[in-house]
Amino acid sequence: MHELAGRVGRLLDELCIELGFCLAPSDRDRLCLDPPLDADVFASAVLVAEGVDPHSHGDLWLKVKERVINRSSGIASAFRSADGG
Numbered sequence: 001m002h003e004l005a006g007r008v009g010r011l012l013d014e015l016c017i018e019l020g021f022c023l024a025p026s027d028r029d030r031l032c033l034d035p036p037l038d039a040d041v042f043a044s045a046v047l048v049a050e051g052v053d054p055h056s057h058g059d060l061w062l063k064v065k066e067r068v069i070n071r072s073s074g075i076a077s078a079f080r081s082a083d084g085g
Helices: 002-019 025-033 039-049 058-083
Strands: none
Touching (some): 002 025
16 A cells, blocks of 8 residues: 555645645645545545635646546556555
8 A cells, every 4th residue: 555655645746746736734645545546536636625626627627637547547556556456
């Protein structure tokens, strides 16, 4: 699970640097420790943690989702490895 948390952490770093979604430490820790493995759900979780309604800001949600999709296969494979599957 440590590998998964690291990959999610790097993704969150990219979202902060490139899109300005810099989460509070508690939200960042929560997403690193138990990330949604679905790009839609992960993108929504990031926006909600930032205090943004994903349904009202579809353009921002799409930008976050695109970044998640670029990384999701690595995140999912890390999850499978950590899980033994």
